[in-house]
Amino acid sequence: MVAFNTTSKTYHVKGVIPIIAIDLRNPKPIYEQIKDSIKELIITGALKQDEQLPSIREMAQDTSINPNTIQKAYKDLEAEGFIYTVTGRGNFVAPPPQQVDSKRIEKLYSILRETVGELTYLGDSENNIINVVKSAISHSVPQGGSKQ
Amino acid sequence: MVAFNTTSKTYHVKGVIPIIAIDLRNPKPIYEQIKDSIKELIITGALKQDEQLPSIREMAQDTSINPNTIQKAYKDLEAEGFIYTVTGRGNFVAPPPQQVDSKRIEKLYSILRETVGELTYLGDSENNIINVVKSAISHSVPQGGSKQ
């Protein structure tokens, strides 16, 4: 279920989906790496609504990451609406957002502009950029719909 | 030349261009905010090649930010190729990159995919996203060319 060396670990859900890729050399905090991994699995539809996530203790055991660190990741994800938590039962994938979160969207637009601006400055072409964007859109799951 | 309250400052270059918007409430480190501001001015063409940036001491004075923090921002920007430094003279806007930095581009693609993925998940439309992207491209300065 788990494979790792000194610096990186890959953790699987249901024995199949690689849910987490942790790189201890990566300056990004571990709890952020966990958040990013789970967000991506939800966004791409690899984890479906109401599906149960590994428990804090289980994931901590299997990855040798401290339970407090896992808990922080889950707490953040719940605050951001990606998962919901039921005490005594566990953590589950939240339904896709029904309300438009304009604040978050503006924040993401800001990141988008920065990223695209630098890509253009580095000499990347509009075609290349648009292709990456369209591919990312087609691999995401909007409004709880299915994909591909 | 400077306007600020307790939590945010705006610093100007040549008395006109707002070069830096620092928000002390922002969890993003100050030196990162400085880097982002200067990168954006270079990418959008507001600062031109070989143009001199404010000296470390001057900017530190005017913003009440510690010189060490400014220095860190400049050092990073030089390492990333956005500016060049001449001891005894100052910091200047570097020429646009001639070599393709595939590693950086892949990193930016990764950020792009994450951002676009979440936007799609939040229910934003392909049209909206593409429009933001195209607008960002048109406001950037590729290959040292002029703009608009």
Added chain:
DNA sequence: ATAAGTGTACTATATATGTTAGTACACTTA
């Protein structure tokens, strides 16, 4: 009721990062 498995809430400790403060030195320009 009990046991096992959940999440939650603490305290404490160690380490890394960010920021400020101060000093000294080398280089450039006038």
Added chain:
DNA sequence: TAAGTGTACTAACATATATAGTACACTTAT
């Protein structure tokens, strides 16, 4: 020589990150 550059340190402090350990509340199944 003086003034203005960048550079390189040390020191101190605050905050963030991660681990360790403990205790408690809730849920499910027995």
